[in-house]
Amino acid sequence: MSPTTLRFTALQRTLHWLMAICILAMLFIGVGMVSTIRPDSLSLVSAHKPLGILILVLALIRLVVRLRRGAPPLPEAMPQVMKLAAHLSHLAFYVLMIALPLLGWSMLSAADYPVVILGIQLPPIAPHSNGLHTLLWNAHRFLALCFFALIVVHLAAALFHGLIRRDGVFQTMAPWSASRSTLSTSTDLPRDSSVTRN
Ligand code: HEM
Ligand code: HEM
DSSP: OOOOOEEOOHHHHHHHHHHHHHHHHHHHHHHHHHSOOSTTHHHHHHHHHHHHHHHHHHHHHHHHHHHHHOOOOOOTTSOHHHHHHHHHHHHHHHHHHHHHHHHHHHHHHHTTOOEEETTEEEOOOSOOOHHHHHHHHHHHHHHHHHHHHHHHHHHHHHHIIIIIIOOSHHHHHOSSOOOTTTOTTOEEOOTTOOOOOO
16 A cells, blocks of 8 residues: 655644644533533533634634645545545534534524623624524534544544554644654645645
């Protein structure tokens, strides 16, 4: 199997791992805050909103970087169906990273509840309506569960590439550089790279 020789840029890798930590934390904070009525659940709620808005901002930056810099090509030997699954799962991640915070924000707007981040009140992005609030609440919860499931599948796929196929795909996103023996010609995507999977 010929290893992939290009990597995501340092900025893309930094955003990936920073956001992975934030998103995993958010999912557990979200579940934690709705599973208890103890007073400390309020501190979880006050962490959930700013962290969610931060994820939204980072996701938009990441999308722009992704569109400008592209991604290393998947190995030629990889079956088409696996390539398609990888593309679709990454697309779903981008949709979720942007839609979930927007749903949280609009859900609170529909409940006429202010979203205050670092002392600044964000404008409402949905009209006040109890019916709409219920709809958005259900959507936020359902998509958060989808996010959990997608992360589990993504983790399994990453380990499958890294430990079983050993095709270099894991190294394209690894925070560390590959050893010379496994990736002797590994390099970041060049700044003006037109290499892209799409
Ligand atoms: C990637 C970003 C986000 C993730 C992964 C996420 C995840 C979650 C999860 C897992 C829950 C618990 C759902 C349940 O079991 O009922 C939750 C609830 C909640 N989220 Fe988010 N969330 C995100 C962004 C936001 C944002 C930006 C806001 C608001 C500005 C927000 C507001 C809320 C609120 C108010 C609840 C509690 C709903 C209730 O009272 O039952 N979320 N979130
Ligand atoms: C909340 C968690 C995570 C999210 C939202 C996430 C999201 C993504 C996205 C969107 C990509 C595609 C990059 C692009 O095309 O711009 C990607 C690639 C990748 N991720 Fe994650 N990731 C997460 C966690 C992880 C974890 C825990 C691992 C490994 C243990 C991992 C390993 C990889 C690898 C190896 C790639 C490159 C391989 C490929 O492109 O298929 N990710 N991730």
